[in-house]
Amino acid sequence: MRIYLDEQKTELFSVICNMCGKEMTVEGQILKEGCFHGDHTFGYFSNKDGQTHKFDLCEECYDKIVKRFKISIEEQDIKEFM
Numbered sequence: 154m155r156i157y158l159d160e161q162k163t164e165l166f167s168v169i170c171n172m173c174g175k176e177m178t179v180e181g182q183i184l185k186e187g188c189f190h191g192d193h194t195f196g197y198f199s200n201k202d203g204q205t206h207k208f209d210l211c212e213e214c215y216d217k218i219v220k221r222f223k224i225s226i227e228e229q230d231i232k233e234f235m
């Protein structure tokens with residue numbers, strides 16, 4: 154869950170893991186630790202047509218979830234961050 158200082162959602166104040174409730178480190182409006190941000194809008198043929206769901210997971214909770222997958226996640230190393 155992301156908390157912003159302004160209505161335009163440009164000034165990040167806090168990021169809280171939706172699974173465990175841990176407040177992640179934010180300094181100067183910059184998230185300073187690993188976080189998975191989910192943002193998905195469901196389309197036709199789902200029970201959530203037109204709904205957008207957003208959530209944040211700390212790295213520890215993310216790791217717990219993906220370890221339970223029957224098919225491993227696809228990983229790719231990035232050499233240059235933009």
